[in-house]
Amino acid sequence: MIIVSNLHKSFGSKAVLKGVNLKIYDGESLVILGPSGCGKSVLLKHIIGLMKPDKGQILIDGEDITKLEQTRMDELRMRMGMLFQSAALFDSLNVEDNIAFGINRHTSLSKRAVHHLVSEKLEMVGLPGTNYLMPSELSGGMRKRVGLARAIAMEPEIILYDEPTTGLDPIMTSAIDELHLSLKEKLGVTSIMVTHDMKSAFRVADRVALHYGGQIVEIGSKEEIMNSQNPLVQQFVRGEAQGPMTQL
Numbered sequence: 564m565i566i567v568s569n570l571h572k573s574f575g576s577k578a579v580l581k582g583v584n585l586k587i588y589d590g591e592s593l594v595i596l597g598p599s600g601c602g603k604s605v606l607l608k609h610i611i612g613l614m615k616p617d618k619g620q621i622l623i624d625g626e627d628i629t630k631l632e633q634t635r636m637d638e639l640r641m642r643m644g645m646l647f648q649s650a651a652l653f654d655s656l657n658v659e660d661n662i663a664f665g666i667n668r669h670t671s672l673s674k675r676a677v678h679h680l681v682s683e684k685l686e687m688v689g690l691p692g693t694n695y696l697m698p699s700e701l702s703g704g705m706r707k708r709v710g711l712a713r714a715i716a717m718e719p720e721i722i723l724y725d726e727p728t729t730g731l732d733p734i735m736t737s738a739i740d741e742l743h744l745s746l747k748e749k750l751g752v753t754s755i756m757v758t759h760d761m762k763s764a765f766r767v768a769d770r771v772a773l774h775y776g777g778q779i780v781e782i783g784s785k786e787e788i789m790n791s792q793n794p795l796v797q798q799f800v801r802g803e804a805q806g807p808m809t810q811l
């Protein structure tokens with residue numbers, strides 16, 4: 564279980580996280596919605612230990628990761644995968660070496676075994692045979708899927724998806740959602756997904772949270788969110804220009 568409590572983070576004078584509280588249960592898929600720039604990516608980067616908060620805690624199975632030393636954090640990181648919003652591929656490495664980056668760093672598998680594993684993950688994200696392409700040869704949607712293959716390469720227990728389907732066509736979006744669901748159902752993966760795609764959100768979520776103004780302002784089952792009387796939730800879910808939610 565992941566417990567985020569009273570998380571605060573500012574950049575200079577700009578307060579981005581202002582007391583985020585959130586619980587993610589083992590095996591669940593939590594979707595986080597929220598307007599652009601409200602701090603969703605910053606929150607995910609804290610959960611995976613890439614950013615340190617100014618205040619607050621993140622407990623993963625009871626361990627406060629905001630206070631861990633590097634070696635222990637590295638061990639925990641092996642159990643987690645993250646698909647970054649920008650895919651964050653290394654431009655100088657081909658697709659296979661990008662996906663195998665963590666595997667090569669943390670295991671001593673043979674080149675052949677690594678190739679096999681990478682090919683299997685590429686197959687899963689619908690990009691078979693692209694092992695030796697360079698990132699510059701990929702479209703935005705392909706980069707995203709390579710980023711996803713890298714996120715799942717080490718078969719993590721926890722996966723953080725930052726806008727996994729932005730820029731993908733509807734067919735590829737469904738395929739990625741199905742992969743997300745099958746990782747959850749077959750392997751019991753716990754996940755947090757940030758998205759602006761309501762269809763995708765409601766397809767994969769067990770629970771949905773709304774992040775706004777530096778806090779989680781609402782969290783509940785899909786039904787609870789759909790029927791929420793909170794005007795912020797209503798405006799966001801219906802995608803209305805007029806309402807209480809101001810542009811940041």
Ligand SMILES: Nc1ncnc2c1ncn2[C@@H]1O[C@H](COP(=O)(O)OP(=O)(O)O)[C@@H](O)[C@H]1O
Nearest residue numbers: 574577579597598599600601602603604605606
């Ligand atoms: N490393 C950083 N340094 C300074 N400001 C940052 C950094 N990362 C994010 N921010 C700022 O934090 C705010 C939230 O960013 P982000 O989490 O990326 O938003 P989103 O909800 O769209 O994912 C933005 O104003 C962004 O400019």
Ligand SMILES: [Mg+2]
Nearest residue numbers: 603604648725
């Ligand atoms: Mg973001």
